[in-house]
Amino acid sequence: MRILTIHAKSFSYDVVEPAVEEPEDLKCCGKKSFENVLVVFTTVESGDDEETVRDTVVELKNLLTQVKPLEVLIYPYAHLSTDLAPPSRALELLIKLHEEASRSLDVPVYKAPFGWYKSFKLECYGHPLSELSRSITRRGVVQRRVIEKKYFIMTPSGELYSPSEFDYSNYPELKILVDKEVYGREMEGGENRVNDYCRKFGFEWESMSDHGHMRYNPPATLMMDAVSRYSWQVARSLGIPVFRVMGTNMFSLKSRPVYEHAVLFGDRLYEVEVDNERHVLRYAACHQQFAMLKDWIISYKELPLGVFEVADSYRLEQRGELTLCFRLRKFYMPDLHILTKDIDEAIEAALRVQEKIFEEAAKVGRKYIALYNVTEDFLRDYRDKLVEFIKRENTPVLVAVIPSGIYYWVINVEYHIIDNLGRPREIATWQIDIGNGRRFNIVYVDEKGEKKHPVIIHTAIIGSIERYIYMVLDTAAQMEKQGRVPYIPTWLAPVQVRVIPVSREFLDHALKVYEEINQSNIRVDIDDRDLSLGKKIREAAMNWIPYIVVIGQREVETGTINVKIRVNNEQRVMKVEELVELVKREVKDYPQVELTMPPRLSTRPVF
Numbered sequence: 169m170r171i172l173t174i175h176a177k178s179f180s181y182d183v184v185e186p187a188v189e190e191p192e193d194l195k196c197c198g199k200k201s202f203e204n205v206l207v208v209f210t211t212v213e214s215g216d217d218e219e220t221v222r223d224t225v226v227e228l229k230n231l232l233t234q235v236k237p238l239e240v241l242i243y244p245y246a247h248l249s250t251d252l253a254p255p256s257r258a259l260e261l262l263i264k265l266h267e268e269a270s271r272s273l274d275v276p277v278y279k280a281p282f283g284w285y286k287s288f289k290l291e292c293y294g295h296p297l298s299e300l301s302r303s304i305t306r307r308g309v310v311q312r313r314v315i316e317k318k319y320f321i322m323t324p325s326g327e328l329y330s331p332s333e334f335d336y337s338n339y340p341e342l343k344i345l346v347d348k349e350v351y352g353r354e355m356e357g358g359e360n361r362v363n364d365y366c367r368k369f370g371f372e373w374e375s376m377s378d379h380g381h382m383r384y385n386p387p388a389t390l391m392m393d394a395v396s397r398y399s400w401q402v403a404r405s406l407g408i409p410v411f412r413v414m415g416t417n418m419f420s421l422k423s424r425p426v427y428e429h430a431v432l433f434g435d436r437l438y439e440v441e442v443d444n445e446r447h448v449l450r451y452a453a454c455h456q457q458f459a460m461l462k463d464w465i466i467s468y469k470e471l472p473l474g475v476f477e478v479a480d481s482y483r484l485e486q487r488g489e490l491t492l493c494f495r496l497r498k499f500y501m502p503d504l505h506i507l508t509k510d511i512d513e514a515i516e517a518a519l520r521v522q523e524k525i526f527e528e529a530a531k532v533g534r535k536y537i538a539l540y541n542v543t544e545d546f547l548r549d550y551r552d553k554l555v556e557f558i559k560r561e562n563t564p565v566l567v568a569v570i571p572s573g574i575y576y577w578v579i580n581v582e583y584h585i586i587d588n589l590g591r592p593r594e595i596a597t598w599q600i601d602i603g604n605g606r607r608f609n610i611v612y613v614d615e616k617g618e619k620k621h622p623v624i625i626h627t628a629i630i631g632s633i634e635r636y637i638y639m640v641l642d643t644a645a646q647m648e649k650q651g652r653v654p655y656i657p658t659w660l661a662p663v664q665v666r667v668i669p670v671s672r673e674f675l676d677h678a679l680k681v682y683e684e685i686n687q688s689n690i691r692v693d694i695d696d697r698d699l700s701l702g703k704k705i706r707e708a709a710m711n712w713i714p715y716i717v718v719i720g721q722r723e724v725e726t727g728t729i730n731v732k733i734r735v736n737n738e739q740r741v742m743k744v745e746e747l748v749e750l751v752k753r754e755v756k757d758y759p760q761v762e763l764t765m766p767p768r769l770s771t772r773p774v775f
Contacts, residue, residue, distance in 0.1 A: 169216045169224055169261075169305075170248040172209040174290065175235045175298040179207050181243075181280060181288035188255045191283030199278050206237040207290065209245035210265065212258035215305070221261055223304045225268045231300065232273060239275050242266050244282040247487045248301075250378070251439075255283060294352025317568040319350045322540070324562060326555035331566070339564060341537050341586045346566055348592050349539060355591040361645040362588065362638060365654075366492045368711070369662065370775055371637075373492070380490045380497030382634070385775045386764040387662035387711075390691075392500070394660055395633045396478050397759035399502030402528060402629050403476045406520055408506065410474035415456030417480050421446045425607045426455060432575060438482040438497075453479035453503030454626070458608040461507070466612040471622065472508045472517050478633065479503050493638040494593060500633040506625040507605075507612070511578070514600045514623040515553050518579075521627050522560060525583060525596045528630050532657075533643050536583035536596065538565040546578040554579070576603030577626075587638075588645035595631035595639050600624075655734050658714045659758035662765075664751055665692040666713045668704045670720035678719040681729060681744055682767065685717075688748045689760050693767045709734070715747060 180201035183194060208228065244262055246252055259282045266279040280286065292298050321334040331350045336343035347353040370385025384392055403410050419426045422445060430437055430448050438449035450456065457475045481501045489495050508514040529536050538561055542554060547569055558565050580599035584592040605621030614620050630636045644654035658664055665685055669678035675696055685692040695704045708716045716732040723729055731740050731747055765772055
C-alpha cells in the first residue's frame, strides 16, 4: 500500500464519472469539503492485506501526533503505483482502512468514493511535515525520510539572513525560488508556450506507453542528438581526463549498495520484477558507472578523472506534475562523475564545474538562481569554501542546511531558471559525494600504496537533454513575451537553411544552390512542392528556419541569393559562399549533426 499524505488547509473534491466498471456506491461518502485535514492519497497494491491496513493505521496515528489535523480523509488514488490490486480487492481493503482508522484515530475519518474520476482543489500548509509518502508492505514500512531543513539567504560576502528578513527588492527571481522552496507556495499556472514549441518541433507524449514517456519526431530527434553530442563535448572541455561508457538501466535491489542508494532516493522508483527478483530502473548514470568503477584499478596519479554517459533514466513522477520536455518519467541524463582524492580536490574540481555551468547558461542567454543544499558539518568546516562558491555566483543564493550523515553528499547545488510562467525550473546541478565510494567499494591507490575511497562529484552541466531543450525553448518564449521574434540557436535548428524556388521554372538552379550549401555540412533542405511562394515562406518561418533562401529570376541572372535571416528579421542579398561562411561561423563550436529527414519537402509526410 502506498500513501501520500498532505496536511491541507483546505481540500474539496467533486465526482466526475466512473473510472471502473463497478464503482463504489456514492451513498458511502457524503462529505466533500474539508478544513485543516490530513488527506491520505491511497493506492492499494497487489499483495496488500489486513496486516498492511493495520500497519498503515499505525503510521497515520504516529503522523497525527505531529501534524494535528482536525480530520482525516482517505482518498483512493491509483497513481502512486503501477502494481495495483484488483478493483474489488482494493475497495475491500479501503473500507477496512476506513473502519480501522475510525476506531483508532482521535479525529473524524472520512473516505472519498472508490472507482470514480474526481476533480479536487487543495491548499497545502507547506510546513516540513505537510507532504510525506510511505510504502507499507507485509515486510514492514519503508518510508521516505522526512528531512527538516533550515533555510537562509547567503550573500556573496558570506552574510546569512533569514528568508523572512531578507530584502528581495533587487532579487525578484530569488524571491520566486524562496516562495516555492521555503514556503511551499504554488506558482500561478497558465498556458506554457514551451508546450506549443515542443509540439512544433515534434516532442510529444507517447499515448501507447505509460504517461510521462515521450516520442521524438525527426526534428526533435535531431535536437536530442545534437544536445547529446554537445553534452559530451562540454564534459571533455573541463580539462580533466573523461571516459565515456555505456551500460544497463536495470539493477537488482538484492545488491546492498543499489538498495541503499534507492532508499536514499525515495519513492519515485520504477521497480521491475524478473524471476522473482526485484529490480530498479536507474534514475541517473550512478548505478552503472559506480558498478563499473569498482572494477577499475585506479592510481592517485590518474585523479581527478571523469566518467560520462548519456543515461536513459526513469523516475516515477506524479502524473499531474508531468510536463513536456521538463518533468518526465523517462529522460536522458548526460551524467558526469568526477573521481577525486579527497574533499579539498573535489572542491577545486567543483569550482571548475561551476564555472562551466555558468558559461553554458550564458550561451543560451540565461542566468541561474541557485539553491545550495549543504550539511551542517560542511557549513561548519568549509564555510569559507561555501562563501567562495557563492561569491562566484555574484548574487545571493538560497541555502538549505540539513543534518549531517543522512545523504551521501555534503553539498548539492541546484540551478534554476524562472520560466515564462514565472516558475522555478531546475536545469543544471552538481554535488560532492563522500558516501558512494565506500558504498560501492570504489578505490584508488594513494602515494603510500594504501587503498582509499574517492570523493565523487556528480554533475549534469547542462541538465538533462530534455531540460536543456526546455531552457532553450523557454528562452524563445521569453523573447515572444517581449514582442521579439522567437528563435533557437542555429546549431540546434533541425533545418538550418531552406532553399525555396519562386516557381518550378527555377527548381534546377535552386537544386544547384542546395548542393553547394549541402557540401559544407550545413543542414539544408529544398521546398520543391507545387505551392505558392508565399505559403512556402510562411511555413519556413513557422518552422523557425534560421535562413530562408529564395531563388528567382534575379538570383539566376546575378548569381546571388536572397536570404531572410530570422534572428534579426533582416533580408540580405549575398553570394552562396557568404551564406555558408555566415552559418559556419555561427555553429563553429558546436557538433555537426546530419539532417534527419529527406532534403526534398515533396517526399515528406505530415508529422
